[in-house]
Amino acid sequence: MAIHSGHPSTSPEQSAGNVELNGASLVLSGDWTLTYYTALSRLVQTVQEKDLANVSLDVSQLTRVDTAGASLLVKLMGGPALVEALNNSEIANEQQALITAVASAMKNEVFQPPRVNPVLGFLADIGQKVTAVAQLLWLLAGFIGETLSTLFYILPRPSRWRFTSFVAAVHDTGLNALPIVALLTFLVGSVVAFLGATVLQDFGATIYTVNLVAFSFLREFGVLLAAILLAGRTASSFTAHIGAMKVNEELDAIRTLGLNPVELLVVPRVLAMMVSLPVLTFVGMISGMIGGAVVCAITLEIPPSQFMAIIERDIGLTHFLVGIGKAPVFAFLIAVIGCLEGFKVSGSAQSVGEHTTSSVVQSIFMVILLDSIAALFFMEMGW
Structure with missing residues (x-):
C-alpha cells in the first residue's frame, strides 16, 4: 500500500516523499524537505491513523531530508525508533547526523496516534456524505x-x-x-x-x-x-x-x-x-x-x-x-x-x-x- 504526498516533483532528481506499507515494514522514500512540508504533514497524519504496532521502519530510500522533514519523521515514528532505523541503514552520514540531531531535540515527542473527537468525526462523516450528494446532484444536473x-x-x-x-x-x-x-x-x-x-x-x-x-x-x-x-x-x-x-x-x-x-x-x-x-x-x-x-x-x-x-x-x-x-x-x-x-x-x-x-x-x-x-x-x- 503506497501513500503519496500528492505534491508534484520540481525536477527529475527530486521526488516528493512517500510512505509504503509492505507487510510489517514501513518504507520511507523520496525528499522530506520544506518544499513538500504541507503535503507531507497531511501524509503523516494519514499514516498515524493506521495500526503501526510491530511495524519496522525502513529509511534506506530517503534521498534528501532537512530539519522540517526530519521533524515530521520524528512525529511519524518517534525519536528512538527513527534513530534505530538510521543505525541499520546506509544513507549519507550528514543526513543521519541531521535526523539524529532533530530527534535528540525532540526527545520529548512521543509517538501516539492522534485522538479524534467522536462528535467531530461523526459531523465530518455527515459533511462528507452531504458533499458527495451535492456533487452527485450537480453532475446529474x-x-x-x-x-x-x-x-x-x-x-x-x-x-x-x-x-x-x-x-x-x-x-x-x-x-x-x-x-x-x-x-x-x-x-x-x-x-x-x-x-x-x-x-x-x-x-x-x-x-x-x-x-x-x-x-x-x-x-x-x-x-x-x-x-x-x-x-x-x-x-x-x-x-x-x-x-x-x-x-x-x-x-x-x-x-x-x-x-x-x-x-x-x-x-x-x-x-x-x-x-x-x-x-x-x-x-x-x-x-x-x-x-x-x-x-x-x-x-x-x-x-x-x-x-x-x-x-x-x-x-x-x-x-x-x-x-x-x-x-x-x-x-x-x-x-x-x-x-x-x-x-x-x-x-x-x-x-x-x-x-x-x-x-x-x-x-x-x-x-x-x-x-x-x-x-x-x-x-x-x-x-
Missing part, C-alpha cells in the same frame, strides 16, 4: 443539461435521427418488459383489493374496495410499480452497456470518429424510455384494476359489470391524467441516471458492478422522492 441541449440540436435535423437505435431501445425497454409489468401489477392489485375488503368489511363498506383499487392504481401504483421495475431492469442495463463500452475503450473510438456519445448512446435511450414507460404505466393501471376486479368478483361477489360501473361513476379522468403525466418525467430521470452512471465507470469490471448498483439505487430513490413531492403538490392543488 449538468448531464441533464447536456442531454437536453443535444436533443434540441438534433430535433430539427432529421438526418441525425437514429431510428434503428430508438426502435431497438423501445423493444428492449417496452415490449420485453410488458409481461413482468402486467403480472406484477395484477398481483399487487389483487393484494390491495383483498386487504381493502378485509379492512372495510368491519365498517360494512366493502363496496368501496372498487374505489380504493381504481384510485390507487390510476394515481400511484400503476406508474410507480412500472417505474421501479424499469429502474431495476433497464437503468442497470444502460449502465452496464455503456460501462462495458468504456472499459473496452469504445467510447474513445466513438469520439475519435468525430461522433458524440451522448447523441449516439443517450438520446435514443432517453426517448425510448419516455415512450415505453407511459405505455407500461397504462398496462399497469389496467392489469392492477383487473386483479382487483377478480378479487372483488370472487370474494365480494361484485361482478365485473358493476365494478366498471362504479369506476365510471366515481373515478374521474383527472386521476388517470395525474398518473400518466408522471410517467415521462420518471422515464427521463431513470434513463439519464442509468446512462450517466455508465459514463462514470472507471475502467474495471468491479467499477461496472458498483455503478450498475448505484444507478438502480439512485433511480428508485429519485422516482419515490419525486412521486412523494408530486402527491403532496397534487393534493394541495386539489387535483
